[in-house]
Amino acid sequence: MNSLLPNDRKPGVIAALAGGWVGDAASLGLHWLYDSPRILEVGGESPEFLPPDGDYFKGVFGYFAHEGKQVGDVSHYGAATGVITDSLLANEGRLDIRDYQRRFRAYFGPGGQWQGYIDNPTRVTLNNLNTIEQNAIEQALSTTTADLTDQQKRILVQKVLPYSRRLSGKQLADPVRRAIDLTYQETAVQEAGVYIAETIDQHLLPESGANDMQLPAVSKLPPLVACYCGSDDLLKKTEGAVQVTNHNDEAVAWAKCAARLLEGLYQGKPISDALDSATAEAEDPDNLNKARCGDRLDAAAAGDTFGRTCYLHEAMPVIFHILSHANSYTEAIRANIHCGGDSCGRAWIIGPAMASVHGVGTEHGIPLSWLARVTDAATVYRDIESLVYGS
Template identity: 70%
Template sequence: MAANIPQDRRAAITAALAGGWVADAASLGLHWLYSSERIAEVGGQTPEFLPPRADYYTRGFGYFAHEGKQVGDVSHYGAATGVLTDSLLANNGSLNIRDYQRRFRSFFGPGGRWQGFIDNPTRITLENFNAIERRAVEEAQSSMPDGLTDKQKRVLVQKVMPYTRRLSGDQLAQPVREAISLTYKEAEVQDAGVHLAETIDRHMVRESGADDMQLPAVSKLPPLVASHYGTSNLLEVVESAVRVTNHNDDAVAWAKCAAVLLDRLFRGESLASAMNEAITEAPDQESLKRALEASKLSGVAAGDTFGRTCYLQEAMPVSFHILNTARSYTEAIRANIHCGGDSCGRAWIIGPAMAAMHGVGGETGIPLSWLARVTDAATVYRDIESLLSA
């Protein structure tokens, strides 16, 4: 856990987690613009932290998804990373799947705080939450006492649902009983309501994600890997977390590859060693090996070779190429933006990895001015520090 992080690694891991937020925010202005020529035309040699504007997308293929966002804001990838971070903070750095699911649903679902683009795995995951909940309610209703009227059964469902959506296990009985007592004084009705809530809770499954192998499977990993530093079950934890939003075997395999890469870099191992270990977890090892063959950095050429879209089989080789050839955090982030396509998604691998190696400041680390440009930077960095001291 975070308490296991040696003192001499804390600064590097703190920088790494901040590096993901900075890289995402830096990339947002040209995110999902696929034309490298248009990116160079708009952003030149310093394409970072441009304001998201629809007119960038008038030439060259692209999709403008961030209407209303400002310079320094992060994409939906960063928002989802924030949700997982909040869950880890609330559970002393441990992954609690039910808590994570509830926070994800509350943040991105109807009435939630998120205003912005909803990607495919998030949309389907939200739909799956509703379907899982309906099946759980049906299963629970089938075992309710025969003595209850249909009206009582309906009211009990209405009473317990607000609690099953935010509580679980031993937390349920008392507030559910108190809520039911406002309407029904009979102990047997209250008992039936508690049984209903506990049965619903038991049938809420952990694998709620979409059958999807895109970048949301790996973009949320940095705080999870950091908070489980030094544990023997890191890859099991990673799989559990990934299947909340991406219930797909290839997505899990790519996520394990990314997790091993980050874990080894967080431990202070060399990039070459970390990549060699990570490749063993990848479902397509040959593409990663080919990505390491080039000696000269070119995000554009990597995009031409491997692809620029959100799919992990394209994004991971591009990320490996940039990590292997970039000499500084700034150079890596600019190469990622110049590549085009899903730069914000790749940013959550490239940014933390480069920051873990190069830290903050100096010629190769995260520029201090970039750190300051992230929206709500003080809150973001406070949460990182809190997580690493959990």
């Protein structure tokens, strides 16, 4: 892992990453229900880990997106965080944009593992990745000097795509030649195939994201910050990761704000100091400072003031309000759910932040019973430990 974290901070970072998964799963049942009084009516003072049920949404404003999900499941935010975690694990804690794009496309695209809601950044990113690849193919075919028939061109593209989607640079030539040799033994045709593969590779763009400034830009950040915490590359890597799904300057700015917040907390800084550092990167520091004012936690009022939707200029002040006023992980997650709206997306900053400060199993930390409720918990926590400890 590239992180400069001292060993005594690593348990706190493991708790932080677990806090994102727990917070997302805890919020899923009432996610995108925008009516705080209805949330209180349905969930009472303990609204966490309710089974997703469309009846909660009847007669009030909201969007029921998680039919078929069970208690303990995470939203599409958690699924996307799992994708970048897998990529970081596969690359020894380094962000490899191409690998991340491949895994994102494979997981959320046709034939992938994800079953559930597809948000706008994901949908547009998948479309963009297909368009980028098609443009790269056309560039390769239009510039090859080999004398190929139309049929040969089609077959060569079919031969090289499985390799250009998962390999890059010097890795391509040998497997591409072997694949083409099964059909064409002529050296000229094989070399044309290598040229096509390498040209496609050179024209695949890292900025594949949607022009979108919603929470998917920041929800993926907790594992990335764990890998680059204390590094001069943190903000550069944050920008690169965000642009895979959110190619939008405002989204990048808010993501840098969130990354600085998490970095400070991972390093053991007090919440107030981490919030100060993050505000310096923010797109709208005035609203963040306003959200921190007051002497009591009132997440529903913060939602009324700043907004409850997925847009970062609404979500980040609500996050700052909760982090400034909550005294425990449980209180913060419950307040986030009671606020309503995109509680799952906000949970990916609130959960890691509060767990980083308060840990697991302590009076103010993540309850052990909540940890156990996350679907596939053993696998999730094993991967978190592997990422942080590099094993």
